Amino acid sequence: MNREISRLAILQVAGVLATTACLTARSSPPKSFTIEAPPPNATPRAGGVVVAMSRVEVAPEYAGEAFVYQTAEHELVRDPYARFASMPSFLLSTAVRGYLANTDFISDVVSRDSGLRPRVTVETAAVKLAGALRPTDSSSILTLRFRVLLNPAEVGPATEILLKTYTSTTRNRRATPRAVVDGWNQALAEIMAEFESDLRTSLVAGRLLSPGSGDATASATQRPAGD
Numbered sequence: 495m496n497r498e499i500s501r502l503a504i505l506q507v508a509g510v511l512a513t514t515a516c517l518t519a520r521s522s523p524p525k526s527f528t529i530e531a532p533p534p535n536a537t538p539r540a541g542g543v544v545v546a547m548s549r550v551e552v553a554p555e556y557a558g559e560a561f562v563y564q565t566a567e568h569e570l571v572r573d574p575y576a577r578f579a580s581m582p583s584f585l586l587s588t589a590v591r592g593y594l595a596n597t598d599f600i601s602d603v604v605s606r607d608s609g610l611r612p613r614v615t616v617e618t619a620a621v622k623l624a625g626a627l628r629p630t631d632s633s634s635i636l637t638l639r640f641r642v643l644l645n646p647a648e649v650g651p652a653t654e655i656l657l658k659t660y661t662s663t664t665r666n667r668r669a670t671p672r673a674v675v676d677g678w679n680q681a682l683a684e685i686m687a688e689f690e691s692d693l694r695t696s697l698v699a700g701r702l703l704s705p706g707s708g709d710a711t712a713s714a715t716q717r718p719a720g721d
Contacts (some may be wrong), residue, residue: 501665503702509680510699510700524575527561527675529585529682531592542601543702544612545594546645550638551588557582561671562626564635575626576647576671582623583699586682590618590638591685599703616693617641625674632666634677639687644700 556562559581561573578585594616595603604610622637642656662681666673697703 498648507628511538524577525671526577526579527671528579529582529589529675530679531589532596532683534592535596542599543614543697544602544604544606544610545600546606546612546615547587547591547594547603548615548617550583550590550620552581552583552586552617552620552623556620561674562624563627563674565626570624573671576674582620586618586620587624589682590686592691593683597690597694599697611645613644613645613647614697615643617643622661623678625671625677627671627674629671630669632669632677634664634666634674634681635661636663636678636681636685637661638682638685638689640693642693642696644702647688655700658689658692660688 555570558572559577561576561578563571563573565571588656593604594600604612606615606660617640619639619641620637621639622635624635626633628637640656641654643652644655645652658700662684664677666677694703698705
């Protein structure tokens, strides 16, 4: 019974992809889409936490440029006619960095190998980046896991202050690749809003942020010894 359901689901996705292929062949080459970063916040922030961010790690099954659709719990189909404009890891890294930089309690987001020694490091993993594309139903699924580390003031191991996985599923009005990527962008905005709230709480608990404000304590950012 489960095999029959899975076979029908695959046929449904294949039917949608075949229709897309016919339209594509008549009009244009395979289309590219992007995960969008928010518009930058033009308001300058004198104080705030400087955060180091690692490149987003994407699970291997979703790491390629082709869109991935889930047809059953453990079955995935790749779309040869819809792809990301760049590798998902790059697009997600840029977008997550943009969301963090726009918060009122983070003054800058830098790479881990920058000249600064931020007290906070954010590590992000994309556990799932899939769509469901059927003739009568479309959805977008995004799962991100965030790990936040408090780096030592001098030497010693970092301390984990937050580890949480966030999932958002959006129901799309149309069964098209554009609708799927729009759903991913909406899901990312929802996840980042929740993560930013949790991050603020963790920074307050770690005494890097004053309760009820976006101002960081003086120890929130350091430069290497000898500078």
